[in-house]
Amino acid sequence: MFFRKAVDADIYRFVEFRKILLKHEDDNSLDNVFTDHFTNALHNNSLIAWVAEDDKQIISTVCFSICQLVPRFDNPSGEIAYLSNVYTLPSYRRQGIATNLMREAINNVKSHGISKILLHSSDMAKSFYEKLGFVEGKDYFELRI
Numbered sequence: 053m054f055f056r057k058a059v060d061a062d063i064y065r066f067v068e069f070r071k072i073l074l075k076h077e078d079d080n081s082l083d084n085v086f087t088d089h090f091t092n093a094l095h096n097n098s099l100i101a102w103v104a105e106d107d108k109q110i111i112s113t114v115c116f117s118i119c120q121l122v123p124r125f126d127n128p129s130g131e132i133a134y135l136s137n138v139y140t141l142p143s144y145r146r147q148g149i150a151t152n153l154m155r156e157a158i159n160n161v162k163s164h165g166i167s168k169i170l171l172h173s174s175d176m177a178k179s180f181y182e183k184l185g186f187v188e189g190k191d192y193f194e195l196r197i
């Protein structure tokens with residue numbers, strides 16, 4: 053088992069997991085849209101994507117979309133990361149895999165000078181994010197890094 057940054061060859065797995073997360077597993081109608089998005093965003097560095105790999109199979113993913121907002125006094129660069137595509141294959145859950153993957157990926161996000169991560173959580177994942185230090189706000193879960 054190891055953790056690494058995603059490359060083009062992994063994109064099919066992000067598309068697969070995205071459709072599961074959106075409850076459209078058998079709907080192929082947006083496959084090209086998702087694939088183009090992940091490809092372009094990885095290439096223009098507006099996406100930081102990480103995978104956990106076991107026995108040459110991607111078993112868990114996380115994605116950070118880098119968004120440019122209007123600067124604030126507490127965030128002069130205006131850059132924030134929006135977290136999505138957080139998914140672990142069912143047979144690998146509750147082994148700390150997503151937690152360890154998130155920790156590696158968050159360190160990488162931080163190294164890009166980004167200090168704030170936002171996300172919308174599924175009900176099932178709330179305690180997962182809280183354990184990582186995210187705080188539930190009015191609209192988002194937030195983590196200062």
Ligand SMILES: CC(C)(COP(=O)(O)OP(=O)(O)OC[C@H]1O[C@@H](n2cnc3c(N)ncnc32)[C@H](O)[C@@H]1OP(=O)(O)O)[C@@H](O)C(=O)NCCC(=O)NCCS
Pocket residue numbers: 073112138139140141144145146147148149150151152172173174176177179180181183
């Ligand atoms: C949420 C998810 C990514 C967690 O992946 P994972 O690899 O199992 O996570 P971890 O093993 O690192 O879990 C760490 C902690 O998070 C909490 N947690 C994880 N899954 C949980 C669940 N189903 N119910 C309650 N707490 C949970 C627990 O505190 C867990 O620690 P513990 O196992 O020692 O009790 C995974 O369950 C998943 O893919 N769920 C479906 C998709 C989803 O909801 N994604 C989030 C979208 S916002």
